[in-house]
Each structure stands twice: as C-alpha cells, then as structure tokens.
Amino acid sequence: xxxxxxxxxxxxxxxxxxxxxxxSTIISYGFLAVTVFGTLSILAxxxxxxxxxxxxxxxxxxxxxxxxxxxxxQTIMDAVKxxxxxxxxIATRDKAVFFWAPVVCFVAAYLAYVVIPFGxxxxxxxxxxxxxxxxxxTTFTVISLLMAGWGSNNKYALLGGMRSAAQVVSYEVPMAxxxxxxxxxxxxxxxxxxxxxQQGNIIFNWFIFKPPFGIIxxxxxxxxxxxxxxxxxxxxxxxxxxxVAGYNVEYSGMKFAMFFLAEFVNLFTVxxxxxxxxxGGWHGPLLPSWIWFLxxxxxxxLLLMLFRWTFPRLRVDQLMEFAWKFLVPLTFANxxxxxxxxxxxxHW
Amino acid sequence: xxxxxxVLIFIVAGIGxxxxxxxxxxxxxxxxxxAEKDLNYECAEDPQGSSWVQFNNRFYIFGLIFVIFDVEAxxxxxxxxxxxxxxxxxxxxxxxxxxxxxxxxxxxxxxGALKWV
Numbered sequence: 001x002x003x004x005x006x007x008x009x010x011x012x013x014x015x016x017x018x019x020x021x022x023x024s025t026i027i028s029y030g031f032l033a034v035t036v037f038g039t040l041s042i043l044a045x046x047x048x049x050x051x052x053x054x055x056x057x058x059x060x061x062x063x064x065x066x067x068x069x070x071x072x073x074q075t076i077m078d079a080v081k082x083x084x085x086x087x088x089x090i091a092t093r094d095k096a097v098f099f100w101a102p103v104v105c106f107v108a109a110y111l112a113y114v115v116i117p118f119g120x121x122x123x124x125x126x127x128x129x130x131x132x133x134x135x136x137x138t139t140f141t142v143i144s145l146l147m148a149g150w151g152s153n154n155k156y157a158l159l160g161g162m163r164s165a166a167q168v169v170s171y172e173v174p175m176a177x178x179x180x181x182x183x184x185x186x187x188x189x190x191x192x193x194x195x196x197x198q199q200g201n202i203i204f205n206w207f208i209f210k211p212p213f214g215i216i217x218x219x220x221x222x223x224x225x226x227x228x229x230x231x232x233x234x235x236x237x238x239x240x241x242x243x244v245a246g247y248n249v250e251y252s253g254m255k256f257a258m259f260f261l262a263e264f265v266n267l268f269t270v271x272x273x274x275x276x277x278x279x280g281g282w283h284g285p286l287l288p289s290w291i292w293f294l295x296x297x298x299x300x301x302l303l304l305m306l307f308r309w310t311f312p313r314l315r316v317d318q319l320m321e322f323a324w325k326f327l328v329p330l331t332f333a334n335x336x337x338x339x340x341x342x343x344x345x346x347h348w
Numbered sequence: 349x350x351x352x353x354x355v356l357i358f359i360v361a362g363i364g365x366x367x368x369x370x371x372x373x374x375x376x377x378x379x380x381x382x383a384e385k386d387l388n389y390e391c392a393e394d395p396q397g398s399s400w401v402q403f404n405n406r407f408y409i410f411g412l413i414f415v416i417f418d419v420e421a422x423x424x425x426x427x428x429x430x431x432x433x434x435x436x437x438x439x440x441x442x443x444x445x446x447x448x449x450x451x452x453x454x455x456x457x458x459x460g461a462l463k464w465v
Contacts, residue, residue: 029354033361083373091386092398107362114358124358125351132425133355154388155399166407169414176421183428249389254373258366317464320410324462328417328453332446335424339431343439 007032007124032124036113044264045075051305058309085253090153093250097151101144102251102258108140109265115191116272119282119290123192130191131183134273135176138228141266142168145247148259152250160246163236163316167227170320171234174327175224181217181331181338182207182277195281208278213338218278220331222300225270226307227323230263233311236319271300409461413453420449 007028014024049064049072056063064071089098115130117123127133142165149161183189185207186197198205208214227234243249248259275281275296284292314322388395427434427442456462 025350025353026357029357030361032354033358034365036358037361037365083369084377085373086378086380087373088385089381090388091383092388092395103363103366106366107359110362111355111358114354125354127351127355150400152388153399154395155390158399158403162403162407166410169418170410173414173417173421176418177424180421180424180428183425184431187429187432189425189429244389253377254370258369320464321462324413324453325457329450332450336443336446339439339442342431343436 006035029124036124037110040110040113040265040268041261043268044261045079047264047267047301048075048078048260050301051308054302054305055309058306079257082253082257087253087255088250090250092153094151094153097147098250099151099255101147101151102255102262104140104147105144105262106258106265108137108144109262109269111137111140112269116269117191117195117276117281117293119288119293122282122290122293126190126192129189131179131189131194131273131277134269135172135179138266138269139168139172141262144262148247148251152247154250156243156245157247157249160243160249163243164230164247167234167236167319167323168230170323171224171227171327174220174323174331175228177328177331177335178217178221178224179273179277181213181335184335184338184342185210185214191276191281195276195283198280199283203280206278206280210338213334213341214278216330216334217338218274220327220334221277222274222303224323224327225274226304227319229266229270229304231267231304232308233314234319235308235313236316267301267304268297271297271304274300406464413456413461416452417449420445 010028010031011024014027019027052074053063053070055061062070064074067074067077112134114124115127115133117126145161145164145168147161149158149164152158182194186194188194188197198207203209206214208218248256251259272293275293279296279300282289282293284296287295388399390396423445424442427438431438
C-alpha cells in the first residue's frame with residue numbers, strides 16, 4: 001500500500017480531525033503532488049545552473065558568475081524573468097492546441113514521479129505496473145511536441161515537432177526492450193521490487209553487473225534515453241543552427257518555461273530510471289537512502305551532460321537508421337540471450 | 349486500487365499547477381500585442397503561406413513501424429515478468445515471436461522503409 005510516511009502521517013492527522021475516508025486520501029495525495037512539484041522545480045533550477053557551469057568549464061568559460069557565489073541564483077532570476085515576460089500569441093495559431101501543448105508536455109513528465117522511488121519508503125504509490133506505467137505516460141510527450149509544432153503554424157516548429165516525434169517513437173522501442181532485459185532479471189514491474197532485487201553483496205548485485213547482458217542493456221538504455229530526452233547528440237528536434245529552436249520557437253514566457261522545465265524533469269526521470277534499474281536504486285551503506293539515490297542520479301545526469309557538451313550532433317538519417325538497424329536488433333538479441341541464460345541458470 | 353487514485357490526483361494537480369502559474373504570470377506580465385509582433389517567426393521575413401501543408405510521408409512510415417514494435421513490446425512485458433515460472437516453453441514461444449517480428453523488420457529494411465530519404 002502507500003509507503004510514503006508523510007502520506008500516512010497526514011492521512012491520520014486528517015482522519016483525527018474528522019474528515020471522512022475519500023477526502024482524507026485525496027487531500028493527502030494532493031499534498032504529495034504539490035510537494036513533488038516543488039521538489040522538481042528546485043531540482044530543475046539546480047540542473048539548469050549545473051549544466052551551464054559544466055558547459056562553461058568545458059568551453060573554458062566560467063558560466064554564470066555575477067548573481068551570487070558562482071552565479072548560484074542565476075536560474076532563479078531567469079524563472080522570475082520568464083514569469084514576468086509578455087506572452088506573445090501569434091495571430092495565426094491554432095488556439096486550443098497552442099495553449100494545451102505546454103500543459104500536456106509538463107504533465108506527461110510530471111506523472112512519472114508517482115512511481116519513482118526517491119528512497120526507502122519515499123515513493124508516492126508503488127504501482128505494480130511501475131516501469132510500464134512510466135513508459136506509458138512519458139510517451140505523451142510525443143503528442144505535446146506534435147501539438148506544439150502544429151499549433152504554432154510555424155515552419156520551423158512543425159519540422160521540429162515532426163522530427164521530434166519520429167525520433168522519440170523510434171528510440172522508444174530499443175528503450176522498452178532494454179528495460180525488458182532488466183525485468184527478466186527482476187521478475188517484476190514494480191520499481192520498488194526491481195530496486196530490492198539488487199540489494200546486498202556490496203555493488204555486485206546491481207543489474208549492470210550481470211555480464212554481459214546488464215552492461216549491454218545499460219548502454220542501449222542510456223543511448224535511447226538520451227534520444228528520448230532530446231539531448232545532444234540526438235537533439236535534431238532543436239538543432240539551433242537549422243531550426244532555431246524547433247517545436248518551441250513561438251513560445252514565450254511561462255509557456256516556454258513549462259517546456260524547459262519538462263525537458264529537465266525528463267532528464268531527471270531517465271536518470272532516475274537508470275539508477276533504479278541498473279545501479280541498485282536507493283540501496284547503499286551508511287548514508288540515508290535518499291542521499292544515495294540523489295548521488296547516483298546526479299552521477300548519471302553528469303554523464304548525460306558530458307555527452308551533450310562533448311559529442312557532435314548526428315544527422316537525421318544517421319539517427320533514424322542507428323535506432324532501427326542497430327539498436328533494435330541488438331536489444332532483441334540481448335533480450336533473447338538474457339532469457340536463455342536465466343533459463344539455463346548460468347551466472348545467476 | 350487506491351494507488352491509482354494517486355495517478356488521477358497527479359493528473360488533476362499537474363494541470364492545475366500549470367494553469368495556476370499561467371494565471372499568476374498573467375497578473376504581473378505586460379500585455380501589449382500589435383500586428384507585427386503577432387506575426388509568425390520566419391527569420392524576420394513576412395511568413396509565406398500557411399505551415400499546415402502536406403508533409404513528407406516518411407514520418408508516417410516510421411510511425412507505422414513504431415506501432416508494430418510497440419505493440420510487440422507490450423506483449424513482451426507480461427512474458428518478462430512471468431518468465432521465471434514459465435521455463436523453456438515460454439522461452440521458445442517468445443523466440444519464435446521475436447524471430448517473426450525480426451523477419452518483418454528485415455523485410456522493411458530490404459524494402460527500403462528504414463531509409464531516411
């Protein structure tokens with residue numbers, strides 16, 4: 001059932017004040033939803049700042065320096081600026097589609113956090129279909145990108161949205177199949193069960209250390225996840241030099257901010273999934289579980305950021321052919337062999 | 349089933365929070381539209397025609413291939429979960445299933461459907 005201690009505490013508190021059953025649960029979950037939103041906003045603000053510092057230092061610049069110590073509140077001021085910025089609505093847009101695209105984009109990214117375990121018992125709801133649920137809800141991002149591209153009535157936006165949809169759906173397949181390899185090991189879809197299956201034996205029970213299938217699954221997963229999060233070397237949808245900014249070119253103010261927030265929330269999501277599936281989730285000695293989870297997740301995010309600032313962008317035909325002609329056969333072969341090894345009882 | 353109530357509440361709360369930030373921003377931001385500002389961005393030129401045109405069908409072909417493989421992945425999820433208890437029979441079944449789909453992938457490959465032209 002619900003594992004979140006705050007949830008139970010709040011639920012009991014509301015019960016004691018005489019609020020009946022459906023409402024106490026609804027209010028408690030609502031409180032959790034707002035808490036998760038706040039956490040994600042703070043994480044995204046930090047990640048934007050961190051990415052700019054890393055980009056700066058890789059390119060022998062400093063990055064933000066003026067606002068506070070090493071520019072630590074730069075992104076907070078950026079958010080305040082976006083909040084006050086005029087919302088330019090171009091005259092020829094498709095009104096409803098243009099308006100709802102950032103909402104769908106953010107909600108799709110946000111829904112994944114129902115099942116992501118931030119630590120021992122730190123999960124909103126341990127759905128038994130956990131990882132399948134994440135794959136299902138994050139796919140809505142594709143629809144929002146198509147909506148943004150179509151609703152803007154702008155050629156760059158439409159091209160960016162279409163490319164984005166083609167890319168994200170293509171990399172969805174290798175991503176799902178690499179996740180399947182882990183599910184064969186764990187025998188469960190629940191994020192908590194998958195993390196618990198990697199407990200103990202220092203780090204050698206982590207699924208990445210199931211040679212050679214764990215490491216292959218991780219490499220294909222991280223490649224597909226980079227593409228899913230639309231990050232370099234797979235940032236064809238944005239491609240500043242050819243499409244200016246892709247699907248969000250006509251958005252300004254808070255609507256742009258929602259796309260930007262969703263992008264960094266997605267970055268955190270794919271890293272958190274990688275940690276839960278391959279690096280033992282929140283399990284670790286001495287420190288509290290949520291610190292271990294954040295440390296591991298930030299390590300994966302650092303890897304993705306280094307990818308972004310050191311690799312050149314792929315061409316669109318190379319990108320699609322890499323997904324279908326290399327990653328899809330490789331992940332399926334990996335899945336079959338992992339199943340065979342598990343059946344034969346070798347290694348495990 | 350109360351776990352799934354959390355999903356519903358997250359959908360409602362997510363939409364609500366986003367709409368609230370839009371509303372809050374509306375209270376403090378300037379609003380000064382004029383015809384030139386509301387034009388489409390097209391590298392500072394006046395936009396030529398509508399963008400809602402017929403689009404290259406290669407996107408459509410990739411969409412179709414994706415649907416086939418995503419449905420396949422859905423079939424594989426229950427197999428992967430129950431695999432530990434099912435043994436050799438399930439493994440052989442799934443190898444046959446995957447091989448048929450791989451044959452389809454190679455057919456599409458040979459037909460040039462995977463080529464981005």
